[in-house]
Amino acid sequence: xxxxxxxxxxxxxxxxxxxxxxxxxxxxxxxxxxxxxxxxxxxxxxxxxxxxxxxxxxxxxxxxxxxxxxxxxxxxxxxxxxxxxxxxxxxxxxxxxxxxxxxxxxxxxxxxxxxxxxxxxxxxxxxxxxxxxxxxxxxxxxxxxxxxxxxxxxxxxxxxxxxxxxxxxxxxxxxxxxxxxxxxxxxxxxxxxxxxxxxxxxxxxxxxxxxxxxxxxxxxxxxxxxxxxxxxxxxxxxxx
Numbered sequence: 156x157x158x159x160x161x162x163x164x165x166x167x168x169x170x171x172x173x174x175x176x177x178x179x180x181x182x183x184x185x186x187x188x189x190x191x192x193x194x195x196x197x198x199x200x201x202x203x204x205x206x207x208x209x210x211x212x213x214x215x216x217x218x219x220x221x222x223x224x225x226x227x228x229x230x231x232x233x234x235x236x237x238x239x240x241x242x243x244x245x246x247x248x249x250x251x252x253x254x255x256x257x258x259x260x261x262x263x264x265x266x267x268x269x270x271x272x273x274x275x276x277x278x279x280x281x282x283x284x285x286x287x288x289x290x291x292x293x294x295x296x297x298x299x300x301x302x303x304x305x306x307x308x309x310x311x312x313x314x315x316x317x318x319x320x321x322x323x324x325x326x327x328x329x330x331x332x333x334x335x336x337x338x339x340x341x342x343x344x345x346x347x348x349x350x351x352x353x354x355x356x357x358x359x360x361x362x363x364x365x366x367x368x369x370x371x372x373x374x375x376x377x378x379x380x381x382x383x384x385x386x387x388x389x390x391x392x393x394x395x
Contacts, residue, residue, distance in 0.1 A: 165313055168385035171378045172306045172326070178375025179299045179333070185368055186228025186247060193233065193244035200244065202368040203228050204344045205256070207351065208361040210237050221263075222246075226365075227256045227344075229295060234261075252296070255288045256347075257281065280350025287343050294336035301329035302379065312389045319389040326383045333379045337372050 185202035188194045203226040210223040222245065223237040230250035235243050248254070259265055259281070305325035311318035344364055351362040 164385065164388045165309070168326075168382040169306065169309050171382035171385070172302060172309060175333075175375045175378035175382065176299070176302045176306060178371050178378065179295070179302060181371050182368060182375070183229055183295065183299065185365075186226050186231055186233045187250055188231065188233070188247035189250070191247055191249065193235075194247065200226075200233075202371065203233075203365040204340060204368055205348060206363050206365060207258075208363075209262075211359040211361075221261075225256075225258075225261070229292065229340075230254050232256050232261070252292050253289060254292070255285045257285075258351075277350060277354040280346060280354065284343050284347045284350075287339050291336055291339040291343060294332045294339065298329050298332035298336055298379070301325050301332065305329060305382075309386075312386070316390055319386060323383070323386040323390070326379075326386055330376075330379045330383060333376045337376045340372065341369060 181202060184194070185204070186194060186200075194200045205227040207225040207227075208223070209221045209225065212221060222234040224235055224242055226233045226244075230252065231248040231254055233244045233247040235245045237243075259277075302325075305322055308318055308322045308325060312322050348362050348364050351360065355362070
Protein backbone atom coordinates (compact mmCIF):
# COMPACT_ATOMS: atom_id res chain seq x y z
CA UNK A 156 0.00 0.00 0.00
CA UNK A 157 1.26 3.49 -0.86
CA UNK A 158 1.89 6.34 1.52
CA UNK A 159 -1.51 7.92 0.83
CA UNK A 160 -3.30 4.67 1.67
CA UNK A 161 -1.33 4.22 4.88
CA UNK A 162 -2.11 7.80 5.86
CA UNK A 163 -5.85 7.19 5.46
CA UNK A 164 -5.59 3.94 7.44
CA UNK A 165 -3.94 5.69 10.37
CA UNK A 166 -4.98 9.34 10.37
CA UNK A 167 -8.72 8.77 9.95
CA UNK A 168 -9.22 6.43 12.93
CA UNK A 169 -6.85 8.49 15.08
CA UNK A 170 -8.90 11.61 14.33
CA UNK A 171 -12.15 9.79 15.11
CA UNK A 172 -10.69 8.41 18.34
CA UNK A 173 -9.50 11.77 19.66
CA UNK A 174 -12.81 13.38 18.67
CA UNK A 175 -14.77 10.73 20.55
CA UNK A 176 -12.48 11.16 23.55
CA UNK A 177 -13.21 14.88 23.59
CA UNK A 178 -16.96 14.17 23.57
CA UNK A 179 -16.65 11.74 26.48
CA UNK A 180 -14.58 14.25 28.45
CA UNK A 181 -17.21 16.94 27.84
CA UNK A 182 -19.86 14.63 29.28
CA UNK A 183 -17.68 14.00 32.33
CA UNK A 184 -17.02 17.70 33.07
CA UNK A 185 -20.69 18.73 32.91
CA UNK A 186 -21.60 20.40 36.25
CA UNK A 187 -18.22 19.32 37.61
CA UNK A 188 -16.74 21.63 40.22
CA UNK A 189 -14.10 21.02 42.87
CA UNK A 190 -14.80 24.10 45.00
CA UNK A 191 -18.62 23.87 45.36
CA UNK A 192 -19.04 26.89 43.10
CA UNK A 193 -19.93 27.23 39.42
CA UNK A 194 -18.00 24.90 37.06
CA UNK A 195 -14.92 26.70 35.71
CA UNK A 196 -15.69 26.27 32.00
CA UNK A 197 -18.68 27.27 29.89
CA UNK A 198 -19.05 23.69 28.68
CA UNK A 199 -19.13 22.48 32.26
CA UNK A 200 -21.92 24.91 33.13
CA UNK A 201 -24.08 24.39 30.06
CA UNK A 202 -23.94 20.58 29.77
CA UNK A 203 -26.31 18.62 31.97
CA UNK A 204 -28.44 15.47 31.87
CA UNK A 205 -31.44 17.03 33.56
CA UNK A 206 -32.64 20.52 34.46
CA UNK A 207 -35.33 21.33 37.01
CA UNK A 208 -36.76 24.84 36.77
CA UNK A 209 -38.13 25.37 40.25
CA UNK A 210 -38.49 29.16 40.11
CA UNK A 211 -42.32 28.98 40.14
CA UNK A 212 -42.60 26.26 42.75
CA UNK A 213 -42.20 28.79 45.56
CA UNK A 214 -45.70 30.02 44.84
CA UNK A 215 -47.42 26.66 45.34
CA UNK A 216 -47.91 26.99 49.08
CA UNK A 217 -45.91 23.89 49.93
CA UNK A 218 -43.50 24.08 52.82
CA UNK A 219 -40.39 23.50 50.73
CA UNK A 220 -37.38 25.77 50.38
CA UNK A 221 -35.52 25.42 47.09
CA UNK A 222 -33.44 27.41 44.63
CA UNK A 223 -34.65 28.60 41.22
CA UNK A 224 -33.00 25.87 39.15
CA UNK A 225 -31.07 22.63 39.44
CA UNK A 226 -28.71 21.10 36.85
CA UNK A 227 -27.79 17.43 37.14
CA UNK A 228 -24.53 16.12 35.70
CA UNK A 229 -22.71 12.80 35.77
CA UNK A 230 -20.87 13.29 39.07
CA UNK A 231 -22.75 16.10 40.82
CA UNK A 232 -25.49 18.70 40.59
CA UNK A 233 -25.49 22.50 40.64
CA UNK A 234 -28.14 24.93 41.86
CA UNK A 235 -28.68 28.63 41.54
CA UNK A 236 -30.92 31.67 41.29
CA UNK A 237 -32.66 33.28 38.35
CA UNK A 238 -32.47 37.05 38.55
CA UNK A 239 -34.26 38.96 35.77
CA UNK A 240 -33.81 36.04 33.39
CA UNK A 241 -30.12 35.56 34.20
CA UNK A 242 -29.24 32.25 35.82
CA UNK A 243 -26.38 32.32 38.31
CA UNK A 244 -25.00 29.15 39.86
CA UNK A 245 -24.51 29.51 43.60
CA UNK A 246 -23.53 26.00 44.67
CA UNK A 247 -22.36 22.68 43.23
CA UNK A 248 -22.25 19.44 45.20
CA UNK A 249 -18.96 17.63 45.67
CA UNK A 250 -18.34 15.18 42.79
CA UNK A 251 -18.59 11.47 43.49
CA UNK A 252 -18.67 8.38 41.27
CA UNK A 253 -21.71 7.09 43.17
CA UNK A 254 -23.70 10.29 42.65
CA UNK A 255 -27.44 10.25 42.06
CA UNK A 256 -29.79 13.21 42.35
CA UNK A 257 -32.20 12.81 45.25
CA UNK A 258 -34.73 15.68 45.31
CA UNK A 259 -36.21 14.45 48.57
CA UNK A 260 -33.01 15.31 50.41
CA UNK A 261 -31.81 18.18 48.20
CA UNK A 262 -35.14 20.03 48.38
CA UNK A 263 -35.85 19.13 52.00
CA UNK A 264 -39.06 17.24 51.22
CA UNK A 265 -38.68 14.49 53.79
CA UNK A 266 -41.57 14.39 56.30
CA UNK A 267 -43.46 17.19 54.54
CA UNK A 268 -47.03 17.16 53.27
CA UNK A 269 -45.69 18.13 49.85
CA UNK A 270 -44.03 14.71 49.61
CA UNK A 271 -46.74 12.63 51.22
CA UNK A 272 -49.17 13.25 48.35
CA UNK A 273 -46.93 11.67 45.70
CA UNK A 274 -44.45 9.68 47.79
CA UNK A 275 -45.05 6.25 46.25
CA UNK A 276 -44.80 7.30 42.60
CA UNK A 277 -41.80 9.55 43.19
CA UNK A 278 -39.96 6.96 45.26
CA UNK A 279 -40.56 4.26 42.65
CA UNK A 280 -39.02 6.40 39.91
CA UNK A 281 -36.08 7.40 42.09
CA UNK A 282 -35.38 3.79 43.02
CA UNK A 283 -35.28 2.74 39.36
CA UNK A 284 -32.96 5.65 38.55
CA UNK A 285 -30.65 5.02 41.53
CA UNK A 286 -30.19 1.34 40.70
CA UNK A 287 -28.63 2.01 37.28
CA UNK A 288 -26.52 5.15 37.78
CA UNK A 289 -23.68 3.13 39.29
CA UNK A 290 -23.42 1.03 36.13
CA UNK A 291 -23.66 4.19 34.05
CA UNK A 292 -20.79 5.91 35.86
CA UNK A 293 -18.62 2.80 35.70
CA UNK A 294 -19.27 2.44 31.97
CA UNK A 295 -18.33 6.07 31.34
CA UNK A 296 -15.07 5.68 33.25
CA UNK A 297 -14.09 2.49 31.44
CA UNK A 298 -15.05 3.86 28.01
CA UNK A 299 -13.00 7.02 28.56
CA UNK A 300 -9.93 5.17 29.83
CA UNK A 301 -10.02 2.64 26.99
CA UNK A 302 -10.49 5.38 24.40
CA UNK A 303 -7.46 7.23 25.75
CA UNK A 304 -5.45 3.97 25.71
CA UNK A 305 -6.56 3.35 22.13
CA UNK A 306 -5.28 6.74 21.05
CA UNK A 307 -1.90 6.05 22.66
CA UNK A 308 -1.49 2.60 21.09
CA UNK A 309 -2.56 3.92 17.70
CA UNK A 310 0.82 5.64 17.32
CA UNK A 311 2.46 2.21 17.18
CA UNK A 312 0.14 0.62 14.63
CA UNK A 313 2.35 1.66 11.74
CA UNK A 314 5.26 -0.38 13.14
CA UNK A 315 3.76 -3.66 14.31
CA UNK A 316 0.65 -5.73 13.77
CA UNK A 317 0.52 -6.56 17.47
CA UNK A 318 -0.13 -2.90 18.18
CA UNK A 319 -2.79 -2.90 15.48
CA UNK A 320 -4.54 -5.86 17.08
CA UNK A 321 -4.39 -4.27 20.55
CA UNK A 322 -5.74 -0.99 19.19
CA UNK A 323 -8.61 -2.77 17.47
CA UNK A 324 -9.49 -4.65 20.66
CA UNK A 325 -9.44 -1.41 22.66
CA UNK A 326 -11.62 0.26 20.04
CA UNK A 327 -14.27 -2.47 20.07
CA UNK A 328 -14.29 -2.76 23.86
CA UNK A 329 -14.50 0.99 24.44
CA UNK A 330 -17.31 1.23 21.89
CA UNK A 331 -19.31 -1.37 23.80
CA UNK A 332 -18.89 0.46 27.10
CA UNK A 333 -19.71 3.81 25.46
CA UNK A 334 -22.92 2.41 23.98
CA UNK A 335 -23.90 0.92 27.34
CA UNK A 336 -23.19 4.19 29.17
CA UNK A 337 -25.12 6.30 26.66
CA UNK A 338 -28.08 3.93 26.63
CA UNK A 339 -28.31 3.80 30.43
CA UNK A 340 -27.95 7.58 30.74
CA UNK A 341 -30.65 8.28 28.16
CA UNK A 342 -33.05 5.76 29.68
CA UNK A 343 -32.35 6.67 33.32
CA UNK A 344 -32.82 10.40 32.92
CA UNK A 345 -35.77 9.85 30.62
CA UNK A 346 -37.45 7.85 33.39
CA UNK A 347 -36.49 10.44 35.98
CA UNK A 348 -37.86 13.28 33.87
CA UNK A 349 -41.13 11.43 33.35
CA UNK A 350 -41.40 10.70 37.07
CA UNK A 351 -40.89 14.35 37.95
CA UNK A 352 -43.48 15.46 35.40
CA UNK A 353 -46.04 13.09 36.90
CA UNK A 354 -45.26 13.28 40.60
CA UNK A 355 -44.36 16.96 40.78
CA UNK A 356 -46.88 18.40 38.32
CA UNK A 357 -48.81 20.18 41.07
CA UNK A 358 -45.63 21.89 42.29
CA UNK A 359 -45.09 23.91 39.09
CA UNK A 360 -41.65 22.36 38.54
CA UNK A 361 -40.58 22.22 34.90
CA UNK A 362 -38.16 19.33 34.27
CA UNK A 363 -36.35 18.71 30.99
CA UNK A 364 -33.50 16.55 29.71
CA UNK A 365 -30.29 18.19 28.51
CA UNK A 366 -30.44 17.91 24.73
CA UNK A 367 -26.97 19.40 24.29
CA UNK A 368 -25.30 16.85 26.55
CA UNK A 369 -27.17 13.96 24.97
CA UNK A 370 -26.15 15.21 21.53
CA UNK A 371 -22.49 15.35 22.56
CA UNK A 372 -22.79 11.93 24.19
CA UNK A 373 -24.29 10.14 21.21
CA UNK A 374 -21.95 11.95 18.82
CA UNK A 375 -19.08 10.55 20.86
CA UNK A 376 -20.60 7.07 20.62
CA UNK A 377 -20.99 7.40 16.84
CA UNK A 378 -17.37 8.52 16.45
CA UNK A 379 -16.33 5.69 18.78
CA UNK A 380 -18.02 3.06 16.63
CA UNK A 381 -16.88 4.64 13.35
CA UNK A 382 -13.19 4.41 14.24
CA UNK A 383 -13.26 0.61 14.60
CA UNK A 384 -13.45 -0.46 10.93
CA UNK A 385 -10.54 1.81 10.04
CA UNK A 386 -8.23 -0.23 12.26
CA UNK A 387 -8.90 -3.46 10.35
CA UNK A 388 -6.64 -2.63 7.35
CA UNK A 389 -3.78 -1.88 9.74
CA UNK A 390 -3.66 -5.58 10.60
CA UNK A 391 -2.42 -6.56 7.18
CA UNK A 392 -1.73 -3.80 4.67
CA UNK A 393 -0.88 -0.49 6.30
CA UNK A 394 2.71 -1.23 7.28
CA UNK A 395 5.57 0.64 5.54
